[in-house]
Amino acid sequence: MKIAISLAKPRNPLVAAAHRRLAGAHRRNTSAQRQRAALALRRELQHERHPDI
Known part of the structure; x- marks a missing residue:
């Protein structure tokens, strides 16, 4: 029996930079x-x- 580990979706690196600045x-x-x-x-x-009249 094999165990399947699902990986998390990769994060957008531009969003992290935007939050920092x-x-x-x-x-x-x-x-x-x-x-x-x-x-x-x-x-x-x-x-x-x-x-003005």
Whole structure:
């Protein structure tokens, strides 16, 4: 009687590398978010000072 040992499915090496470097959704870093928020505020204040009539 022979014993058959099933081997585990080989893992994808790219997935392990992605987990190590914290891959995830692409988004702006915090300094870019602050810069865009400041620009939006500046534009809003500029618009309030000189309303288009």
